Amino acid sequence: MGERGDEAVTPAGRLFLQAEMKQVIHCVIGLKNPIDAELVKSQVRNSTMLQHPRFTSLMVRGEGGVEHWRPTEIDIDRHVLIIEEAVGEREEEDESAINKYLAELSIDSDGLSMEKPLWEIHLLKAHKCVIFRIHHALGDGISLMSMLLASCRKLNNPNALPTIAASASTSASTSASKTNLINFRNLLATLWFCFIFALEFILRCLWIRDPKSALTGGAGVELWPRKIATATFSLEDMKTVKTAANATINDVLFAVISSGISRYLDFRAPNGLRDGVQLTGLAMVNLRKHPGLQELSNMMRSNSGARWGNKFGMILLPIYYHRTNTSDPLEYLKRAKAMIDRKKRSLEASFSYKIGDFVMSTLGPKFASLLNYRILCHTSFTISNVVGPQEEIMIGGNPITFLRANNSALPHALILNMVSYAGRADMQVQVAKDIIPDPEFLAKCFEDALLEMKEQVTAKI
Template sequence: MELNAMDYFGDELNEPVSPTGQCLDNTSLCLYILAFLEFQVPIHNLPIVSLVEDAFLSIPHFTSIMVDDERGVKRWKRVEVKLEEHITEPKFTDNGIPVDSYDKHFADYISKMAMENLPQTKPLWQVHVIKYATSNAAGTLVFKFHHAIGDGYNLMGVILSSLQRADHPSLPLSFPSLKSSKPKNISRFILEKMPQFLSMPFTFVSDFGWTLLKSTLVEDDKTPIKSGVEAVEFRPFKLSNVTFSMDHIKEIKSNLGVTINDAITGIIFYGIRLYMQNIDYKSRALNSTALVIANTRHIKDYQRVQDMLKTTKGSWGNHITYYHVSVPKLQDIPISNPVQFINKAHTSIKRQKNSFAPPLITKLLRMKNKLEGPEALAKHIHGTMRKSSLLISNVAGPIEQMAWANHPIGGFFFTLSGIPQSLVITVMSYMGMLRVTTATEEGFIDEQKLMRYLNSAFEIIRHESIAKENTP
């Protein structure tokens, strides 16, 4: 339902919705972020109304709706928030059934809830209070945020600003450092960068051209992870998780001389290819591409919500971009050499990060929005997603255990809905563990088998990295 500013005659309209925000809320593309807090104790006594009020109602985007002004420009309009309309407590069935039955009720509820559009007449967020115990938690809070409100950095920051350390509530949460721990040797740095600098024009033209082709003309093959059906974003999906030790990931990183992001991406790619080969042997040689979401901020750590909101040019909003990374083929890399999946991921990601292509693509998208409008940009981004095989997004979580109102939180993860792909993978660290979450098209991808292959890929690559390190 489109709302007009005249529906709120006499009330002042606030700042315009950002171009990206408008793009993420229209008929072609409507994206949501779902964040999950898994509690270790029952949450029957959790004062959810007061907690949500304290966490959200001081933030303008959580007390506003999008309306059109007299020129048709979407703007944020402050409205009265009725918390009872944003907090939902589902009723599954009577108590006394096995936990695995609640797991199914939970999965079905999340799939249905994730696909429902939020009403435009209310601020675009919900909190779902699931008091039933599942195999992962004694109780779960699920936050549903419209992506137009902000990106993962903003929305995770809002949640994290409301939580406390379980061991010392007065101390701030800490996060994994994203900065390099090794000081750079200037001479060595110049020597290492010289070949890259000399090849930069060719690399730029190659990467830029490939990205344009992947966004417009070239579509990935249909494979066991890409059904290619129309409107796949409206089909039911299954959420699954596999968890790895951060210490083991760091061990792989150190042994192979790559980054943590390279290590986990290589593991995911290897596990995916093993799954694809098991389902259809021919798919080992078919083209598959991951669309990797990246944060364009120069900020290294989370900010307090108050700091995010200080200026309109601050860190609030959708400061994200994307780049394509090819999933290596098993015909190119022998199955007996899985470490090459890490090396390939390292080379591809490093090349994209050092290329001018992603920033230029971002500028072109802004120009397209300015000349053709949010609907045209949304169609372009939708097509870019649909032509690739999967999406990968990652967020760094706290090192320490969190609690909300003295209720300890054992698990913390997120996913995305509205993505026109059969497979969406999100990665989040928390309490020394790395959680990989998959949202898979129901009835097309065997999510349990995929989880087994991801776990197997991790074990194989870890073993191979240790052997490589110990080889004289």
């Protein structure tokens, strides 16, 4: 039993405190002007972040090993780490140096001491970069990005908060009888896809695994040294491809990943896989009622559908290897769109969230952690995508030049984290360097895949 004032850690939060699933999220902010460390500390002291009890609480284990949040006093100097000198080689570019620093942090999930609330801010002054290091038990990427943006303002309007896109609404104009028929067919299709994907999900937990490839990780790989590279995409290019194919940005993203991985495998192991073989990714899907970033005031309310914390499901994303000298780039997009359309109707993300919550509540975090770890070992890569602000923003009066994110290492040898901001999207390509020694080349494969798709659609216009 916890002390008076203690708050129980949520089931999802307990999962990320298990040894196999310890996860720390890194939110990376590039700044235009030099960093004033004292100003940063002052802003943190007065920030919305410290109004949230999880950021001012210790994680303690009570009787029976049950975790609780216990309120404590905050010493800002213990949370803000100031690195004055450059973190890379003398002639190394900022991006390369920052990625090298992040790669070291990614295998240091024990670096957040339990003797203080589970977050830190690293100030890389020589590189004009700020890294928020936050334990996944505190919240997911949407929660943390929403909190970060609450401290930012628009560059062209210093008194205005960044714009958070509202969820789109749809209206129906079909007749009642036709609508009923469509709804009945949709219900049957949804039930069928739910059954298929639920069965696939369960079999993945038990024994089905991807074939071995040049990307394959496995048990223990989360402890291996890491490298990180950054793939940069123009959102305008993605929208051009999306519009021409009547697709979505996510359709384009997964097509780019599929094509990019095929390109990379052609280079690394040209005869290693047969054409058409399936590799499976694991994607994290936000399950809040209102998709996208959330108003922080809504997330603070316990009765809000956009509640703070970890509220996401997992979906399995099959991609298919095809030799790039024989395949049409837009075929990857057609396959990605068809696959994601089926996933939307399957409720797979909701199913995985519910079953995970049930297992946590009945069998405990140890067993749930084992199941999650097995799924990671049986698939080939992880992908997450957070939609950031569309306009340029600043924090503490300092313009932000880029927003990126990555997380602690997993059994996967390949982890992809994408964040969009002000017309571009940066995808962090994190790899186990003993398996994938050249993440820079893999990042270029992804960039070239999008450019080739854009050339194909513009040639047809």
